[in-house]
């Protein structure tokens with residue numbers, strides 16, 4: 001039985017993100033995978049309305065699905081995407097982060113949150129491999145949140161990201177075709193995905209540059225100062241993507257290093273257990289609101305003031 005590998009891109013047709021993704025998928029196909037490729041520009045994807053019916057349902061132990069499931073192509077794509085062994089995502093960088101089309105598609109993943117749905121017994125856990133390609137016209141400096149934003153949107157469906165590549169300095173359509181080394185790196189992404197798939201799930205590891213990024217857990221290049229989390233947990237420094245907690249330590253050669261604390265992976269968002277804590281948080285904070293008549297009454301009394309306020313629009 002061959003592995004199923006899908007490519008999902010949000011880039012221009014026949015341009016950089018799509019070309020690099022095709023190069024990765026070619027490597028997978030040559031190594032025996034059954035390959036599927038979609039460009040999100042060919043589909044109708046609606047914005048999440050924020051109705052939260054999915055998480056309200058999950059808080060009550062029900063898989064309600066997305067309220068938009070019959071309104072656009074998201075469900076049709078997810079039916080295929082969630083049945084893949086691996087997915088490679090590629091997206092152009094707009095304003096330092098992935099383009100809004102990519103984010104619009106991925107922000108609809110909450111209704112398919114595998115940690116939450118597994119926790120309530122609605123689905124069986126499934127191991128998925130993922131890899132990311134971010135493409136931009138500039139250097140890392142102008143793509144500083146691209147891979148990080150892409151990665152966090154994939155953890156919702158429990159993709160284990162085994163490699164990521166930032167293709168820099170390719171602003172013009174298909175300009176990446178000038179650079180054999182960029183195409184070769186994309187091919188390596190495909191090879192690493194296949195390598196991961198041919199490894200037992202429990203032994204699958206990060207296959208990119210071991211030194212990539214600040215975070216030794218998820219390899220993101222983005223840290224922030226820690227603040228008290230739900231339940232009071234706090235770390236001096238956190239990884240903005242996986243939530244690993246720890247501190248900056250100066251090494252013998254005078255460089256700064258992010259060292260994860262002994263309890264620093266308690267809420268590791270790349271694991272279903274870690275995200276399960278967030279499920280409890282939503283049940284407490286959102287569920288607690290809906291279940292408390294006093295809180296609902298107070299909001300109902302205060303809301304009309306703001307409903308009546310109008311300012312000039314355009």
Ligand SMILES: Cc1cc2nc3c(=O)[nH]c(=O)nc-3n(C[C@H](O)[C@H](O)[C@H](O)COP(=O)(O)O)c2cc1C
Nearest residue numbers: 011012015016017092093094095096136137138171
């Ligand atoms: C609205 C817009 C914003 C952009 N912002 C960035 C940016 O912040 N950083 C960057 O490196 N490139 C930026 N770019 C350049 C694109 O990332 C670049 O053209 C890329 O090759 C597009 O990928 P594609 O050919 O797959 O569509 C921007 C392009 C557009 C249209």
